[in-house]
Amino acid sequence: MATPYQDRKLPAPVIYPENQPFWDAAGRGELLIPHCAACGPYWYPRPYCPHCGSDQTELKRSAGRGVVYSLSITRRAGPIAYAIAYVTLDEGVTIMTNLADCDLDSVRIGDRVEVVFKPTDGGPQVPMFRPVG
Amino acid sequence: MSIRGKAHIIGAYEHPTRLAPDKSVAQLHMECALGAVRDAGLTLGDVDGYFCAGDAPGLGALSMIEYMGIRPRHIDTTETGGSSYLIHVSHAAQAIAAGHCNVALITLAGRPRSEASSGLQPRNFGANIPDQPFEAPFGPLTINSYALVAARHMHEFGTTAEQLAWIKVAASHHAQHNPHAMLRQVLTVDEVLASPMVSDPIRRMDCCVVSDGGGALIVARPEIARTLKRPLVQIRGAGEFVKGLNGGRVDLSYSGARHSGAAAFAEAGLTPADIQYVSIYDSFTITVLMQLEDLGFCEKGQGGRFVSDGNLIAGSGRLPFNTDGGGLCSNHPANRGGITKVIEAVRQLRGEAQPAVQVPGCTFALAQGTGGQLGARHGSSTLILERV
Numbered sequence A: 001m002a003t004p005y006q007d008r009k010l011p012a013p014v015i016y017p018e019n020q021p022f023w024d025a026a027g028r029g030e031l032l033i034p035h036c037a038a039c040g041p042y043w044y045p046r047p048y049c050p051h052c053g054s055d056q057t058e059l060k061r062s063a064g065r066g067v068v069y070s071l072s073i074t075r076r077a078g079p080i081a082y083a084i085a086y087v088t089l090d091e092g093v094t095i096m097t098n099l100a101d102c103d104l105d106s107v108r109i110g111d112r113v114e115v116v117f118k119p120t121d122g123g124p125q126v127p128m129f130r131p132v133g
Numbered sequence B: 001m002s003i004r005g006k007a008h009i010i011g012a013y014e015h016p017t018r019l020a021p022d023k024s025v026a027q028l029h030m031e032c033a034l035g036a037v038r039d040a041g042l043t044l045g046d047v048d049g050y051f052c053a054g055d056a057p058g059l060g061a062l063s064m065i066e067y068m069g070i071r072p073r074h075i076d077t078t079e080t081g082g083s084s085y086l087i088h089v090s091h092a093a094q095a096i097a098a099g100h101c102n103v104a105l106i107t108l109a110g111r112p113r114s115e116a117s118s119g120l121q122p123r124n125f126g127a128n129i130p131d132q133p134f135e136a137p138f139g140p141l142t143i144n145s146y147a148l149v150a151a152r153h154m155h156e157f158g159t160t161a162e163q164l165a166w167i168k169v170a171a172s173h174h175a176q177h178n179p180h181a182m183l184r185q186v187l188t189v190d191e192v193l194a195s196p197m198v199s200d201p202i203r204r205m206d207c208c209v210v211s212d213g214g215g216a217l218i219v220a221r222p223e224i225a226r227t228l229k230r231p232l233v234q235i236r237g238a239g240e241f242v243k244g245l246n247g248g249r250v251d252l253s254y255s256g257a258r259h260s261g262a263a264a265f266a267e268a269g270l271t272p273a274d275i276q277y278v279s280i281y282d283s284f285t286i287t288v289l290m291q292l293e294d295l296g297f298c299e300k301g302q303g304g305r306f307v308s309d310g311n312l313i314a315g316s317g318r319l320p321f322n323t324d325g326g327g328l329c330s331n332h333p334a335n336r337g338g339i340t341k342v343i344e345a346v347r348q349l350r351g352e353a354q355p356a357v358q359v360p361g362c363t364f365a366l367a368q369g370t371g372g373q374l375g376a377r378h379g380s381s382t383l384i385l386e387r388v
Helices: A017-027 B025-040 B061-068 B084-097 B132-138 B142-157 B161-175 B189-193 B257-268 B285-295 B303-310 B338-350
Strands: A032-036 A057-061 A065-074 A082-089 A094-099 A112-118 A126-131 B008-014 B049-051 B074-076 B103-110 B197-199 B213-220 B233-243 B277-280 B364-372 B378-387
Touching: A017 A032, A017 A057, A065 A094, A065 B142, A065 B197, A082 B142, A094 B132, A126 B132, B008 B025, B008 B338, B025 B061, B025 B103, B025 B213, B049 B061, B049 B084, B074 B084, B084 B103, B084 B213, B084 B233, B084 B338, B084 B364, B084 B378, B103 B338, B142 B197, B142 B285, B142 B303, B161 B189, B161 B285, B161 B303, B213 B338, B233 B257, B233 B338, B257 B285, B257 B364, B257 B378, B277 B285, B277 B338, B285 B303, B285 B364, B338 B364, B338 B378
Parallel strands: A094 A126, B049 B074, B049 B103, B277 B364
Antiparallel strands: A032 A057, A065 A082, A065 A112, A082 A094, A112 A126, B008 B213, B008 B233, B103 B213, B233 B378, B364 B378
């Protein structure tokens, strides 16, 4: 069985003012991760660290590589099957995403993946991940 | 201050409907409320505390208090999805202990079956959701959030689809005795495995039903309970917790039940070995497995073995669960059937469960709720009840 990745209409992310720099970078094809000066990287982007409440935070560029933490191919919620996943980036945070540009049935938990940006319906492009190699 | 022994559940009512296109949601709440006060031997005029959650229409408590014509002096609209109503029982006991009310009414009702609403649709929790930009584009649904937990559990612990199927099979064995259950056919593991894959590894029969209906509970101070004619069901302990994605340090191997359960057992002064019956929230089969592990009924990772071979079936299994057929086979009103978990536990403690599934001499029962998305942010609530 094969379930090839297909593009579908993605709901646009709401752009809150606090996240504008993240989306500006995404538009350039760069994945940024918020870091707290004391606690290190966290997810998702917001001005205050979710681990300690500090505002000593900044966005840093991610290498955009990681491993699949979990995935599920959602087959019957619409005309196009898609793979929702959590990916643990090499920087140490785990983020919600989709798997792309592959046979979705071939991906396993633990597989290496890299970021690829995909357009949304009237919004900025968002980070998905495809198998490496 | 502990709530142990401070309040009793004196009324419990489950609406018999599973399909109600001819009734409004407010009407269903009212019918449940009337059923519960009637069960207790009281009237709506005795109610001086009211609890409801996100399924209550309009402005929630404001709309429903006016619709029902009640005059509560204490209200609480704590909203943690399907786990809300177990938290309401705990909060009602707190309010009673503090002298803020004497007779608390809790209602849940909804018509997702008539309104064609299910866990296969995009979540809509309104505007200004902080996580929306980083999740909504990727198609998160109720079902695939639970599927992400199941997939990870299989990877970490070797849990199998057959083991998860046993949970549905056990529920179906109980549902055959419930005349109101939506699915009354006894299922086999093979039949569950033959149902269509919806979101790997969750198949259609790993899911709860979509049903209209509702339920209500009455919580009151012990002095009032003792004046009534019903068996006495005391609140022995409770716990609540919200677990999320922990700022990106994601660990899907456990649920909030780890913390709500520990708190409830500590307050009750009991351990899992003392519990004779469990009502476990069963939106999906994986929901049951995770909560059983996290409550301590088996070791983490051993849930698959624990639920296999009919071990959750009343009469033959080691831990009878959801003897009404649960959400998996009987009903899941408002797509958040938490209140039904308490109602069946009360039936068991009163000795009023269906005879074929009644646990003999049931003294200690546990009810467990999980609301929201197990693979993202969810509420967990645990109640331990005692027949006195």
